[in-house]
Amino acid sequence: MPEQRHPEKAHRKDNAQPKKPKWICVKAPTGDGYNATRKIMREKQADHGVPAVWPWRCVLGLNHVVITSVDRDDLEDGGAEHFAQTIRAVRHRSPKTTIEILTGLPKV
Known part of the structure; x- marks a missing residue:
């Protein structure tokens, strides 16, 4: 059975979803920034892993x-x-x- 579309879209051409920006899926790099984040985590006795803390490290550079x-x-x-x-x-x-x-x- 063919997929039914919303009436407003029934006669429109399908639009492919654009790719997400690279910054949405950023992995924590290794290097000076990573090491500084690890140091902050040790000082603050952070319970979070680096992936959870990394976005906040970036904020400090604003x-x-x-x-x-x-x-x-x-x-x-x-x-x-x-x-x-x-x-x-x-x-x-x-x-x-x-x-x-x-x-x-x-x-x-």
């Missing part, structure tokens, strides 16, 4: 980051301390990275 969150109405300071801690952590790890903060609307 020139600019945007930090955002949901509204934190449940906190007295609206989440300001969370933002401050996050900014300090980024500055500590990557002093030259520029930081953009997108906060929720303040209580009025």
